[in-house]
Amino acid sequence: DYASLLAFNEFRAEAAACGFKYFLEVFNPNVDSGIDPEVLPHYINDCIVRCLAGVNKADRPEFLKIVYNGPKALEELASFDPSLIVGVLGGGAGTTRDCFELLHQAERYGARVALFGRKINLAESPLAMVAMMRQVADGSVSPQEAVRAYHGELQKQSLKPLRALQDDLAITETVLQR
Numbered sequence: 001d002y003a004s005l006l007a008f009n010e011f012r013a014e015a016a017a018c019g020f021k022y023f024l025e026v027f028n029p030n031v032d033s034g035i036d037p038e039v040l041p042h043y044i045n046d047c048i049v050r051c052l053a054g055v056n057k058a059d060r061p062e063f064l065k066i067v068y069n070g071p072k073a074l075e076e077l078a079s080f081d082p083s084l085i086v087g088v089l090g091g092g093a094g095t096t097r098d099c100f101e102l103l104h105q106a107e108r109y110g111a112r113v114a115l116f117g118r119k120i121n122l123a124e125s126p127l128a129m130v131a132m133m134r135q136v137a138d139g140s141v142s143p144q145e146a147v148r149a150y151h152g153e154l155q156k157q158s159l160k161p162l163r164a165l166q167d168d169l170a171i172t173e174t175v176l177q178r
Contacts (some may be wrong), residue, residue: 001047005051008051012055012059015059016058016059021062022061022062023061023062023063023064023065023087024048024051024052024061024063024064024065025064025065025066025089026044026047026048026064026065026066026067027067028040028044028067028069040069041069041070041072041073042073042076044066044067044069044073045073045076045077045080048064048066048077049077049080049081052084057083060084062085063084063085063086063087063112063113064077064084064085064086064087065087065088065089065113065115066086066087066088066089067088067089067091068088068089068091068102068105068106068111068175068176069175070175070178071105071108071109071178074086074088074105074106074109074110074111075109075110077110078109078110078111078112079110085112085113086110086111086112086113087111087112087113087114087115088102088106088111088113088114088115089115089116090102090114090115090116090117090118090119090120091118091119091173092118092173093118093119093122094119094172094173095147095163095167095168095169095170095171095172096123096129096146096147096150096151096163096168097143097144097147097168097169097170097171098171098172098173098176099116099119099123099129099133100132100133100136100143100146100147101143101171101173101176102114102116102173102176103116103133103136103137103143104136104137104142104143105176107136107137107139114133114137116133120133124154124159124160124161124162125150125153125154125157125159128150128153128154128157129150131153132146132149132150132153133146135149144169147165147168147169148165148169151165151168
C-alpha cells in the first residue's frame with residue numbers, strides 16, 4: 001500500500017506539472033487479501049479516502065472509477081465528500097438486467113458516472129443499450145421494464161438476442177442481489 005501511495009504521489013506531481021487531468025481507477029484485490037469479504041468494501045473506501053487526504057483540489061482526480069461493492073459501501077463513499085465524483089465500472093458482460101440493475105443501484109446510492117464499456121460493446125445493439133441506460137438513469141423506466149423494451153428494440157431491428165427474455169431478466173451478479 002505504501003509503495004502505491006508513493007507512486008500515486010509521484011504521478012500527481014508529474015500530472016500537475018504537465019497540466020494533465022486524470023481519473024482514479026480502483027479495483028478490488030484479485031487475490032485473497034485475508035480481509036473478511038463483508039469488511040473489504042469499507043476497507044477499500046478507507047484506502048481511497050486516505051489516498052486523497054491532503055491532496056489539494058487542483059491535484060485531485062476528476063472522478064473515481066470503482067467496482068460497485070453494494071449499496072452500503074457506495075453510499076458511504078459517495079456521501080463522505082460531496083465534491084468527489086464517484087463512478088462505477090461495469091464489470092463483466094452479465095445479463096441485460098445486470099447492466100440496468102447496476103446502473104439503477106449505482107445512481108440510487110450516489111454514483112454520478114457510469115463507465116460501462118464492456119456492457120455496451122458486447123451488447124447486441126450498443127445504441128439501443130445506451131438509450132435504455134439513459135432512461136434507467138433518468139428514472140423513467142425500471143431495470144425490468146428496460147430489459148423488456150431493449151428486447152423489443154432488438155426484435156424491431158431483426159437482431160437475435162444473446163439470451164431469451166426470461167433469462168435476460170435474471171440478476172446474476174451477487175452484489176446486485178443484496
